Amino acid sequence: MAVNEKLRTKCCIVGGGPAGVMLGYLLAREGIAVTVLEKHRDFFRDFRGDTVHPSTLQVLHELGILADFLKVPHQQIAQAGAKIGDLTVQVADFRRLPTRCKFIALMPQWDFLAFLSDQGKRYSGFDLRMSYKATELLHDGRRVTGVRASTPEGLVEITADLVIGCDGRHSTIRGAAGFEVIEKGVPIDVLWFHISRHSNDPAQVLGNVNYGKALILINRGDYYQAGLIIPKGSFDAIKQQGLERFRSDLVKIAPFLGDRVNELQDWEAIKLLSVQINRLKRWHRPGLLCIGDAAHAMSPAGGVGINYAIQDAVATANLLSPALRDGNVSERLLAQVQRRRELPTRIVQQVQAFAHRGLAYVFLHPGEATAPTPFRVIIQLPGIKHVIGRFIGMGPRPEHVRNPVTPRPRSEGMLQAAVMLGGACGAVVLGARMLRKNRPRTIPRSMRNRTERPGVH
Ligand SMILES: Cc1cc2nc3c(=O)[nH]c(=O)nc-3n(C[C@H](O)[C@H](O)[C@H](O)COP(=O)(O)OP(=O)(O)OC[C@H]3O[C@@H](n4cnc5c(N)ncnc54)[C@H](O)[C@@H]3O)c2cc1C
Numbered sequence: 001m002a003v004n005e006k007l008r009t010k011c012c013i014v015g016g017g018p019a020g021v022m023l024g025y026l027l028a029r030e031g032i033a034v035t036v037l038e039k040h041r042d043f044f045r046d047f048r049g050d051t052v053h054p055s056t057l058q059v060l061h062e063l064g065i066l067a068d069f070l071k072v073p074h075q076q077i078a079q080a081g082a083k084i085g086d087l088t089v090q091v092a093d094f095r096r097l098p099t100r101c102k103f104i105a106l107m108p109q110w111d112f113l114a115f116l117s118d119q120g121k122r123y124s125g126f127d128l129r130m131s132y133k134a135t136e137l138l139h140d141g142r143r144v145t146g147v148r149a150s151t152p153e154g155l156v157e158i159t160a161d162l163v164i165g166c167d168g169r170h171s172t173i174r175g176a177a178g179f180e181v182i183e184k185g186v187p188i189d190v191l192w193f194h195i196s197r198h199s200n201d202p203a204q205v206l207g208n209v210n211y212g213k214a215l216i217l218i219n220r221g222d223y224y225q226a227g228l229i230i231p232k233g234s235f236d237a238i239k240q241q242g243l244e245r246f247r248s249d250l251v252k253i254a255p256f257l258g259d260r261v262n263e264l265q266d267w268e269a270i271k272l273l274s275v276q277i278n279r280l281k282r283w284h285r286p287g288l289l290c291i292g293d294a295a296h297a298m299s300p301a302g303g304v305g306i307n308y309a310i311q312d313a314v315a316t317a318n319l320l321s322p323a324l325r326d327g328n329v330s331e332r333l334l335a336q337v338q339r340r341r342e343l344p345t346r347i348v349q350q351v352q353a354f355a356h357r358g359l360a361y362v363f364l365h366p367g368e369a370t371a372p373t374p375f376r377v378i379i380q381l382p383g384i385k386h387v388i389g390r391f392i393g394m395g396p397r398p399e400h401v402r403n404p405v406t407p408r409p410r411s412e413g414m415l416q417a418a419v420m421l422g423g424a425c426g427a428v429v430l431g432a433r434m435l436r437k438n439r440p441r442t443i444p445r446s447m448r449n450r451t452e453r454p455g456v457h
Pocket residue numbers: 014015016017018019020037038039040047048049050051132133134135166167168169170171172173192273291292293294298300302303304305306307309
């Protein structure tokens with residue numbers, strides 16, 4: 001097909017998700033001409049996570065746009081709890097974080113993206129092109145020089161000093177670049193659906209574990225975004241057992257839902273998320289970088305994926321803006337982005353893999369649940385809820401905006417951060433040991449985490 005139009009920009013970002021739109025906004029704010037390509041015509045799509053964590057809210061504060069963000073309808077959670085059998089416990093507490101906002105904001109992702117793109121549009125260099133689907137990379141020898149995109153008006157070629165793949169876990173860009181993907185085995189999938197919520201329902205309880213199942217219920221005002229965690233690959237078997245059985249299982253785990261489960265009238269209302277954890281061995285080559293889920297797909301455990309995508313965007317803008325302005329982005333600089341963001345990503349993926357092992361353990365106990373001893377011990381440790389709150393809410397190495405409008409916190413308490421990280425690692429190691437000791441010998445091989453190995457996405 002003939003090329004209809006040719007465009008030139010400094011930086012071409014493929015993908016208008018959290019990583020791409022935030023990065024486009026940050027680069028435009030630095031005076032850099034940036035074109036963001038998004039294959040959909042709007043941001044309104046299936047549920048893809050709603051959690052805007054304190055680390056991301058801190059970035060919005062530093063950008064001077066937090067007050068406007070908080071005017072967009074959302075819910076706030078300052079503590080998160082779980083119910084295991086008849087034991088209800090607080091698991092994470094965000095109220096002592098050294099951040100401007102000491103809560104997670106729950107906002108539909110399309111509202112968050114619309115908000116960020118509106119901020120980007122205040123800068124003349126920000127060019128967001130909806131319904132532009134990148135199909136291949138353009139090269140000049142070894143160097144990537146741009147992308148070809150299909151659009152409603154035909155093929156368009158966009159040349160750029162740098163292409164950044166922010167096109168998510170099914171990334172076209174990383175495939176076209178031939179990047180090697182390292183997969184981590186995952187024993188779970190998630191079924192997402194809506195159930196209406198009553199004002200007198202239990203507050204702040206996110207996880208419900210009983211009868212060999214785990215149900216996440218995220219308070220979205222008048223409804224729950226519900227997620228049933230299931231053994232990987234078991235959705236077809238669940239469907240065969242029928243919708244009636246599915247609904248009665250939900251009521252068994254969370255009896256207060258009662259008749260409301262009848263709102264689920266067909267399988268169309270229930271969406272499967274095939275959970276993945278993976279990362280690229282190398283995130284870059286000359287003229288090209290991948291960040292966000294395109295560089296490292298995250299599990300929904302902890303609801304951190306959006307926030308890691310945002311942190312990647314901030315680090316990328318901080319490290320690359322001066323060179324992009326000068327038209328002089330070396331591969332050494334791209335490698336610095338990977339070096340900066342790979343360690344926090346790997347730490348969090350490791351903790352997510354550990355959480356998956358806990359869930360595989362749940363699947364093996366179909367009777368009435370009692371919280372395992374390791375969990376009871378760990379959750380009683382003094383300060384542990386704040387450690388977990390910090391790990392989830394900020395994560396290792398939170399990023400800060402270059403040239404902030406409002407000053408970043410003078411000190412996040414490096415000592416406090418180190419103690420918290422040490423505490424989190426200690427709890428994980430202790431939990432892993434105790435879990436291994438308590439694990440029945442019959443865990444099916446398919447439910448165990450396989451060791452990391454190269455794979456395809
Ligand atoms: C069902 C579900 C629930 C989740 N729950 C949570 C949660 O609660 N909290 C959380 O933090 N994370 C959650 N996540 C993960 C989170 O959505 C991702 O980690 C995060 O969105 C990654 O951001 P990203 O910008 O890197 O990629 P994405 O959000 O995947 O964005 C990629 C964008 O690129 C576009 N695109 C793809 N290919 C092309 C192409 N060829 N050309 C142009 N555009 C393209 C896509 O349309 C998309 O808009 C969930 C994910 C799913 C699927």
